[in-house]
Amino acid sequence: MSNFRQFYDHRNQATRIDLFEELTDHSLAALRSFTRRLGAPHLLEEVILPKLREGDSQLLTAVQDRPWPPWGLGARFVTAVCQTHAISDASYAVSPVYVTDEDLTNVGMISAVFKEALDQLAVNPRAEVCYLVAENSTLVNHVLTQSGFKRSDDVFVTWAGRYHTYRALAGDVLKHFGLDKHSVPDLLAHDLDTSLLEKNALFHQTLYLGSRAEWASERTISEIIGLVRGAHASKPGGVPSGSGRFAFDPERDIFFDWVANFLGGGATGPTSPVNRLLDYVVHHEKDFKPATIVERNAAAPSVNEKIRRALTLDKLGEFEATLVEHIKSQLQGVLQRLKRKPFALGRIEMQITASGDGSYFKMHQDSDGKDTRELSFVYFFHREPRRFSGGELRIFESRMVDGKLLPADHSHTLAPRQDAIVFFPPLNEHEVLPVRVPSGQFGDNRFTINGWIHRQ
Template identity: 55%
Template sequence: MTEPIRRDFFTERNGATRIEIFDELGDTAKAALHAFFRRSGAPHLMDEVVLPQFRDGDSQIFAAVRDRPWPPWGLGARNITGVLQTHLVSDGCWGLSPVHVADEDLTNTGLCAALYKEALETLAVDPGAEVHYLVAEESRLADLVMRRVGFERTEDVFLTEAARYLTYRAPARELLKNLGLAGADSVDLLAGAVDDEVYERNAAFHGTVYLGSRAEWTADRVTVPSEIARLVRGGHYSKPAGVPTGTGRFERDVLAEVAQGVRELLTDAEQDDLLRYVLDSETAFTPATIQPHGSGAAVVDERVRSSSVLHDLGRFEALFTDRIKEQLDTVRARLGHPAFPMGRIELQVTANGDRDYFGMHRDSDGGDTRELTFVYFFSAEPRRFSGGELRVFETVVEDGRVVPTDRSQTIVPRPNLAVFFPSRHDHEVLPVRVPGKAFADSRFSVTGWIHRK
């Protein structure tokens, strides 16, 4: 005999609740939202997060509302008990806030599930719509809960002062199914009229997202990490899993002129040969050096740069020189970099092992002939290191001086990805982690500089 679906502690309270979607906000709606966030203990969220995100466009607010019996209009008519906000991150990719509720509704799973269902159904009108979350790299609970409902962890990285985050993504339609919401009615969800398995799955998901995100809006210090962080529009180098956002093999987004990426510079066979050559040349690698400003002598200084380099690329020097020349005109145009008569191309292989990094620096101070910097990533598969992102900070030339702007780009070291950027740009390589400590597990790159004559 099938066990009847039980009533919920919140069934009666949710009975008078409806879901309202805000595409625009009038004064009374703003007042109701302000009152809700004040009661929830986070009054600053409205002015610091919700409204700015809403004004950016491509954002909706889903609210659980209990109407005043009479009159059901005017100031104070809406009593908001739950809020979920969606916002577009990039084409087809959406960030969803936690379902915000007051303390008395923290375990009101039906309310959270109903709001989330309405949001997912709205997004799922687009068959390609995806939901994204940022989860701290070493998270255990959030990683487990996200994967159980169908999220895939990608290598797209987001960096804050407090932590390093990875992007988790799931198609909106699949997420509806995996949470057991595709066939459920919002009224039934509010009443708690769902089976225990669906109820428990949604409780675990929403509880984890809410608690994992809480430090981000309650902590006063930006150095306090939150297990789950808010997504920022345009904060990723490319679409998930390296899907190009432009045409052909070029990856472009709103920051594409800071650095330009080219996928599949080498064939699979050429990649394999390159890796084999580098591994066979392990004993020829030497400690990497830097050239201090105003000094003509190169020195080893691991306080600034820790890695090893190989200066002899053998037969691969001609291969990379030819491929760089093939891409140069297109890359230069996409970067908006002035044309220049091409001179020599310097090349070397860099191996970044465990804890290796390269601090902030420029490859050209204007007193040499370097115009563009080139970095080609490759490594053993499956990848056995983490970290090592390349961060490039835009600069412009004003009155003959190199001046930094407020724009930057973080690039994940994906195999067979080449990146070009002006050599005057400040850039750094973030610390690499290689648990196995083996040379073969390193983050490898071919680094080059294109000179003008």
């Protein structure tokens, strides 16, 4: 232990732990330098800052100050970062403690940053720490369960796989790793026994390496992925709904159905349906209008960017007939897989949605139960390689409680995939998670065709 302490002693003696809920120009410059040295410069603009702007997020950093003047820009040196953000009431996603290569085995500093993050959360005795872990995980599952985390049954689905949430009370995590009895100076000095050192080292290295494929290389397959928060809103605007009643049994477990390679013809060729559709939306960029919603008890659609932020185009040109034809050809199979009864097909309404930087759609339903909408659908298309992040579609299962249809605890989060369409009942609540488009170019947006299939 003495040799280990000596190796990091000088470095950690000059280190302090800072908490940020908002950033100054100087601290922002220090973070940019850190993420650049980390080899993941996109992490700041695409992950850290958007979460801070959403609120209910804190940034814990290990910082060293330059010991000579001037004390302004460039005087602060960040050596570790951990971010927490609320994903629901008293539930928090906690990032791994990001460190550069020179501090990968600086377990004391990593544990000190983690302790400060959990201390902030544990003020609320109900606060829980959450991680999203791939189904059938081996090492991460073992380490988290041995650390007191319990796996929930709710499943998040991406094209890389299925993921489960692991939860533990923040106070219990502090106790398990001995952080409740050790001060930050003790941890920075590695003044803890060997068993605690090993326990903390295994936990943090597992989180760091298990999530690295997502945040460092932006690959699609990662054993641990980031959690996002939900919200609540109302149904989208567009073509006025018909009249009728809702005929869906909410006790069914299957509540969405994916169809891949929907239009076919390849996704990258210049004459492929996807590329022709992309050319169409870019050509009609000026015709897109701010997206609307229909507020509860409202007579007409209106724009409310607190709930929905995007642009829409109601005219699909030649593509409308193509989409209708493909939907009709898939409808019987979709209804069978969703275990829904056939119905006399009415009209199919649809619109193109362009989700640019900062776009989102909070949780809502596509029907009030009094119209003729039988199915909702979302068709995804975008430029290759994909130039946006986020924009996942999260669909909630529904349950009947005291005669009311309410969102259940289970949900599926579906990442956008080229030339794929998802069908689901319009009364199931769903949301579009925030979209990030670094270039700001219209053609780089997340594009979808949203629609509703009516019965006669």
